[in-house]
Amino acid sequence: MAGCLQDDDPDAGDDEDWEPSESMRYIVPYDEGGGTDVYARGIIESLTDAMDEDIQVDNVPGGGGLNGFGELYGSEPDGHTIAGSATPLEVPPQMLDDPGFDQRDLEGIANIGRSTWCLIVNEEYEGEVETFDDVREMHNSGEWDSIGIQEPGSPQDIMTLLAKHGEGYAEEYDWQWEERVQYTGTGPIAEAVTAGEVPCGIGTDAGTEPDVSAGGVYPVCTFWSEGTEVYPDIPSVTDEGYPEMDFIAGVTRGLYAPPDTPDGVIQELTERVEEATQDERYEEWSEETGNPIFYEGPEDANAAIDDAFEEMEELEIVDLIEEHS
Structure with a gap:
């Protein structure tokens, strides 16, 4: 009976034993050929193997990165949609014009590099x-x-x-x-x-x-x-x-999931991302291109966005932009 009850609970098992069960979507909130896209395509082969599912890179440019973030924000929090970032690139656009969501609500998965x-x-x-x-x-x-x-x-x-x-x-x-x-x-x-x-x-x-x-x-x-x-x-x-x-002048290459993605899903995602960052193919790509790679967990990914907002607010960057742009 207990087993049957657990099967009927849609939230049961959210915090353990999750794994991708269908092809995944990796949103790049910029055009092809940009740095966020380059990092996505640099890690995609290793990440596909780590996830054991096909991953489709989907470029959604515009809005200073917020169009792609909006796509992520509205996606199902089931672990099958993630997005790359170029923090703090996406922060001032949100401060200048409310997009109807707050990127600080996204769930950090990992930081995988810097530009x-x-x-x-x-x-x-x-x-x-x-x-x-x-x-x-x-x-x-x-x-x-x-x-x-x-x-x-x-x-x-x-x-x-x-x-x-x-x-x-x-x-x-x-x-x-x-x-x-x-x-x-x-x-x-x-x-x-x-x-x-x-x-x-x-x-x-x-x-x-x-x-x-x-x-x-x-x-x-x-x-x-x-x-x-x-x-x-x-x-x-x-x-x-x-x-x-x-x-x-620096850009953190992060990976994020939609708001309210269960902790167990985030944990599994970040472990698989960490595995991908240690794959020799990703390391070879880094050596060939010079793009630095590393792994930092969900807390660091969340902190990257939070810290960027604090710095922009302290320096009154919005006033500078509105006065002269």
Whole structure:
């Protein structure tokens, strides 16, 4: 009788013995070719084996990542839908315009890597433009007037605004760009720089690496003070003597599940993600691309979003964006 009663309880067994029972959906809230997409496709083979189910990568771009997060938010909390993130990229868009949900309600699964924001330039200028100083001079002299970034509230938006208008930053950077052309992710930015739509743009190291390897663009600097493992030979802006922007210049690659996903499901998911991060194929991908990989559990994934909101609020980033964007 006890066994029969447990079978009739839809919540019974939620905290133990869960495993995927159908194909899974991995939402990437950006276009193909961006850093979040690159990480998804870097781990997908290992993750598919760890889950023992097919996993479909589904790109849902737009809204600064919030379109994809909205898809996740409304999905069944049964463990079969997850999403990648690029925290803190998705935080300011929610602070600027309420999407009707709060990403802090999502259930963290794991952090699996980290990226940094880099400045890339069309290959036409190779040999002439090699540092941030050179890029700044091209804009300040009027030879260039544009730069490719993501939507209002994106890290690129914030970094360029700080460098032109921000207290404690504008005095040192004095970066007098005229126009910022907005795209939905690093992939489209790299394509635009390659095509010459804009002479330069800011994208993640993970997202720009395929385009750099293919030719057409090259990196000149990173905004992360510790540099980038993807492009170990380029300087950071702090190496060139500019104030650090580390609070916005790094990206945590996280994985999340819908709100109210049972603890037992999260535990099983995170164990299988950890298994995937230790797979030699994921490690080989990291060695080939330079993209750093690691595993951090659900608490760290949740903290990444919570901490980003706190930092943005303390620095009054929304006021800066609304005043100048």
